[in-house]
Amino acid sequence: MRDSTDEPAGGASPVVALGDAAGGEKSESTLTVLIAFTANFLVAVAKTWAAALTGSASMVAEAAHSWADTGNEIFLMIANRTSRRRPDPDHPLGFGREAYVWSLFAALGLFVAGSAVSITHGIHELLDPEPATDFLIGYLVLGLSFLLEGTSFLQSVRQARREARTVDRDLITHVLVTSDPTLRAVFAEDAAALTGLVIAATGLGLHQATGSATPDAIGSILVGVLLGVVAVVLIDRNRRFLVGVQVSPPVRAAIVQALRELPEVSRVTALRVDFIGPRQLYLVADVDLTGDDTESHLAVRLRALEARIRESPAVVDCTLSLSAPDEPDLAAGAV
Numbered sequence: 600m601r602d603s604t605d606e607p608a609g610g611a612s613p614v615v616a617l618g619d620a621a622g623g624e625k626s627e628s629t630l631t632v633l634i635a636f637t638a639n640f641l642v643a644v645a646k647t648w649a650a651a652l653t654g655s656a657s658m659v660a661e662a663a664h665s666w667a668d669t670g671n672e673i674f675l676m677i678a679n680r681t682s683r684r685r686p687d688p689d690h691p692l693g694f695g696r697e698a699y700v701w702s703l704f705a706a707l708g709l710f711v712a713g714s715a716v717s718i719t720h721g722i723h724e725l726l727d728p729e730p731a732t733d734f735l736i737g738y739l740v741l742g743l744s745f746l747l748e749g750t751s752f753l754q755s756v757r758q759a760r761r762e763a764r765t766v767d768r769d770l771i772t773h774v775l776v777t778s779d780p781t782l783r784a785v786f787a788e789d790a791a792a793l794t795g796l797v798i799a800a801t802g803l804g805l806h807q808a809t810g811s812a813t814p815d816a817i818g819s820i821l822v823g824v825l826l827g828v829v830a831v832v833l834i835d836r837n838r839r840f841l842v843g844v845q846v847s848p849p850v851r852a853a854i855v856q857a858l859r860e861l862p863e864v865s866r867v868t869a870l871r872v873d874f875i876g877p878r879q880l881y882l883v884a885d886v887d888l889t890g891d892d893t894e895s896h897l898a899v900r901l902r903a904l905e906a907r908i909r910e911s912p913a914v915v916d917c918t919l920s921l922s923a924p925d926e927p928d929l930a931a932g933a934v
Contacts (some may be wrong), residue, residue, distance in 0.1 A: 627758050628781050628877075629679050631751075635785045636672035638751040642744045642792075643669050649740035655731045656724035656812065657802035660717035660819035661744070664795055664826060667713035668788050671705035675781045678702050682876050686915065693915050695876010696841060702780035703837040709788065710830035717823030721816045728812035734803060741800050745793065752789035759786055776847070779877040780837055791829045795822045846872045846880070855929050858884060863904055865889045868926035879915050882908065887922040897921060 643665035650658040678701035686693040731737075756770070759782060763773035774786050802818020805811075846854070851870060858867045866887035873881045888900055901919050908917040 628779055629676075631754050631758050631785050632672055632675045632679060632781050634754045635751040635789065636669065636676070638747040639665050639668040639672060639792075642747050645740045645743055649733075649737050652733045653731045653737045653803070654729055655737055655799075655803050655806065656721055656815045657799035657806075657818035657822065658737055658740075659720050660822040661741075661795055661799045663716040663720070664713045664792065664822060665744070667709050667711075667716075667826075668792065670712065671708050671784065671788065674701045674705035674708065675784055678705075679781055682879075691916065692875050692881055693879065695874075695879040695915065698780050698877050699837045699840045702784055703834060703841070705784055706830050706833035706837060709826055709833070714823045714827035714830055717819050717826060719823075721819030721821075721823060724812055724816035724819060728816065730810075730812065731803070731806050731815060734807045737803050738800065741796055741803070745796050748789055748792045748796065751785070752793060755782060755786040755789055758782060775836070778840065778874050778879075780833075780840070781877070783836060784833055787829050787833060791825055795825055798822050798825070840874055844874050846874070854882070858886065861904070861907075863888050863900060866922055866926075866928040868922040868928060870929060875915055878913050880913050882914055882917045883920075884918075885920045885922045885926065 643662060646658060646662035646665050649655075650662045678698040681701065682695050682698035684694040684697075759774050759777075760770055762777065762782075763770050766773070768776075774783050777783055798818050798821050802815040802821075805814030805818075845851075851872065854872060855867050855870055858864050858870075864886050867884060868887065869883075869885035871883040875881050886901075886904075888897060888904075892900065901921070905917045905919050908914055908919075
């Protein structure tokens with residue numbers, strides 16, 4: 600079936616379409632995180648140097664932001680790696696949800712190390728202002744940071760746009776609902792980073808123009824608030840996937856339709872499809888098989904059908920049961 604995060608589109612069977620796409624998307628997620636890590640590390644070093652030279656509160660906030668992002672990318676790389684481990688006897692459905700655990704740690708890190716530090720430093724600067732110097736260095740570092748962060752952001756945009764285009768979604772909607780937490784995290788963090796750079800540059804410029812540290816301190820607080828909002832959104836999305844989220848109604852309709860188109864299936868009377876990891880599904884359905892076989896033969900046919908559905912890389916496991924005679928067929932457009 601198609602990617603559990605995708606809206607159904609015309610063309611190939613959802614089972615086939617997902618199998619073709621899953622591997623490449625996982626590889627690109629890893630590339631997106633690696634580019635983000637490299638960019639954030641270089642930016643964090645540059646901002647720390649600039650913050651020490653200028654004494655700018657906004658620059659200190661941006662340095663804390665970039666170090667938080669750098670640490671978060673490590674969590675996201677762990678998320679990508681651990682979630683792909685194969686199922687074992689103790690974990691028959693695999694380790695897919697580990698991606699949401701490590702991504703949740705990354706979001707908490709952004710909240711604590713990024714948001715809290717920036718807001719606290721901004722408040723301290725308001726209460727005990729210090730003059731800033733070497734403004735030119737600050738502007739140069741902010742410009743360099745914008746280029747590096749922009750490179751990382753463009754990679755996440757390219758990946759998200761490619762996925763969104765295949766499922767007729769707009770970019771932002773796809774980022775919010777995708778089952779890939781690493782793509783969502785990198786996209787959100789880079790977008791926040793670019794916005795934060797604009798805020799920091801404005802605060803630094805007003806500090807230089809007015810001679811007052813107040814705009815700079817307010818800039819630090821605003822960066823912290825921005826990071827806090829992004830972190831809360833990411834925490835909530837990972838919480839939802841950890842608790843358990845089913846696929847959307849349009850995707851359910853596509854899955855029902857795909858099952859009904861199988862030659863062995865005459866009716867689908869119940870369906871449950873859960874996320875158990877990024878692009879990883881567990882499918883449970885009640886179906887009525889064609890023909891009028893004996894019970895033992897029906898069981899063999901059910902197992903064969905389950906094996907066929909599991910051929911999709913996205914379907915970690917599948918459980919099919921026989922429908923009762925009086926159970927209504929699920930209409931593909933009304934599930």
